Amino acid sequence: MANTMQFDLVSPEKRLASLEATQVQIPGSEGDMTVMAEHAPVITTLRPGLVKVTGADGSETSFAVTGGFAEINAESMSVLAERAYVGAAESRAALEGFLEDARKRAAEATGDTRDVAEKFVADLVHLMEAME
Amino acid sequence: MPSLKDLKNRIDSVKSTRKITKAMQMVAAAKLRRAQDAAESARPYAERMQAVMSGLAAAVGASEGAPRLLAGTGSNQVHMLVVMTSERGLCGGFNSTIVRAARLKIDALLAEGKTVKIITVGKKGREQLKRDYKQYFVDHVDMSGVKKLGYDDAAGIADDLLARYEAGEFDVCTIFFNKFLSVISQEPQVKQIIPATFEAPEEGAESGALYDYEPSEEGVLADLLPRGISTQIFTALLENGASEEGARMTAMDNATRNAGEMIEKLTIEFNRSRQAVITNELIEIISGAEAL
Numbered sequence: 001m002a003n004t005m006q007f008d009l010v011s012p013e014k015r016l017a018s019l020e021a022t023q024v025q026i027p028g029s030e031g032d033m034t035v036m037a038e039h040a041p042v043i044t045t046l047r048p049g050l051v052k053v054t055g056a057d058g059s060e061t062s063f064a065v066t067g068g069f070a071e072i073n074a075e076s077m078s079v080l081a082e083r084a085y086v087g088a089a090e091s092r093a094a095l096e097g098f099l100e101d102a103r104k105r106a107a108e109a110t111g112d113t114r115d116v117a118e119k120f121v122a123d124l125v126h127l128m129e130a131m132e
Numbered sequence: 133m134p135s136l137k138d139l140k141n142r143i144d145s146v147k148s149t150r151k152i153t154k155a156m157q158m159v160a161a162a163k164l165r166r167a168q169d170a171a172e173s174a175r176p177y178a179e180r181m182q183a184v185m186s187g188l189a190a191a192v193g194a195s196e197g198a199p200r201l202l203a204g205t206g207s208n209q210v211h212m213l214v215v216m217t218s219e220r221g222l223c224g225g226f227n228s229t230i231v232r233a234a235r236l237k238i239d240a241l242l243a244e245g246k247t248v249k250i251i252t253v254g255k256k257g258r259e260q261l262k263r264d265y266k267q268y269f270v271d272h273v274d275m276s277g278v279k280k281l282g283y284d285d286a287a288g289i290a291d292d293l294l295a296r297y298e299a300g301e302f303d304v305c306t307i308f309f310n311k312f313l314s315v316i317s318q319e320p321q322v323k324q325i326i327p328a329t330f331e332a333p334e335e336g337a338e339s340g341a342l343y344d345y346e347p348s349e350e351g352v353l354a355d356l357l358p359r360g361i362s363t364q365i366f367t368a369l370l371e372n373g374a375s376e377e378g379a380r381m382t383a384m385d386n387a388t389r390n391a392g393e394m395i396e397k398l399t400i401e402f403n404r405s406r407q408a409v410i411t412n413e414l415i416e417i418i419s420g421a422e423a424l
Contacts, residue, residue: 044346
């Protein structure tokens with residue numbers, strides 16, 4: 001079928017998802033984007049946010065990711081995320097710990113890295129709000 | 133000649149040793165399966181990462197603004213060696229092979245007049261290297277509390293390395309670990325991770341579509357390189373974990389078999405001396421009766 005593509009979500013520890021999808025919304029570092037089949041080949045880094053996948057059967061799944069990158073071409077796309085969570089409950093606890101660390105790092109950072117770290121924290125907070 | 137009682141005791145002790153080694157072998161087999169599964173499921177990520185990075189590195193590599201992690205510091209005077217070994221012994225030649233590879237490299241570097249710094253992961257390798265190279269140790273990563281190896285463990289090591297690299301503590305970083313080939317064979321690996329090296333893409337291989345990069349080629353690469361290093365360390369740790377259990381399984385299998393052989397020998401000796409004792413007693417009785 002021309003209007004679906006292969007979607008893979010992999011973390012360093014395991015493959016979290018592999019399915020046929022009609023569209024996938026990802027939090028690109030330059031802004032959210034929705035990818036559909038026949039997309040131009042792009043490699044983009046990700047900021048913390050939700051990856052929303054619409055499967056070929058119309059089902060919708062979201063994954064929370066804390067960064068990584070996505071590789072997109074006409075027939076397939078793969079998201080490589082260092083941390084990715086499926087369920088809301090367990091991911092919340094994990095994310096909260098992660099946010100704590102990020103806050104601490106932001107507080108210690110100086111200059112340019114501070115801006116980056118603070119944006120990271122803001123993105124994380126936004127992600128957690130979006131999950132509610 | 134040991135007495136019957138001594139022999140019996142020895143047979144019993146070898147038997148209990150065999151039980152222990154047998155149990156350890158089975159535990160290692162179970163752990164090996166898990167370690168192999170973990171290594172297996174980590175592969176897709178590492179492969180993608182490697183593919184994307186080598187494509188990017190080829191595009192950006194030669195240009196002026198290439199990140200330092202790729203281009204290096206321009207010198208190769210100070211070498212950081214990360215030697216990954218196990219926390220526990222009784223796994224055959226597993227640790228010795230890594231240590232031997234590390235020793236070769238250290239001696240070669242020292243002979244060239246380079247500065248060597250060593251970080252050890254796992255205490256067994258540290259113990260073996262301590263004798264000759266103690267003065268080069270800069271840090272030690274303790275993995276004894278780690279039950280199930282996670283990506284965070286590798287990321288921790290990588291972050292530490294990157295911080296040291298940023299601080300200019302070393303120019304080249306090399307990791308030592310065992311690659312898991314099969315249960316009976318593991319191969320020590322020496323891999324340079326900083327500056328990053330990539331296997332050249334195969335000649336005539338499909339170079340794939342031309343990608344657009346967001347935010348930019350340099351931006352993506354700068355973001356990916358640190359991740360790539362964590363990933364390589366994670367892969368190395370996983371391979372090491374599988375190798376360790378494989379080596380332990382083989383070692384324990386050998387030990388169990390040896391114990392079996394020993395028990396057989398001791399049993400034969402025991403039976404012989406038992407018969408000798410009986411014969412002796414008979415002779416004594418008969419000759420006593422004859423004397424009457």
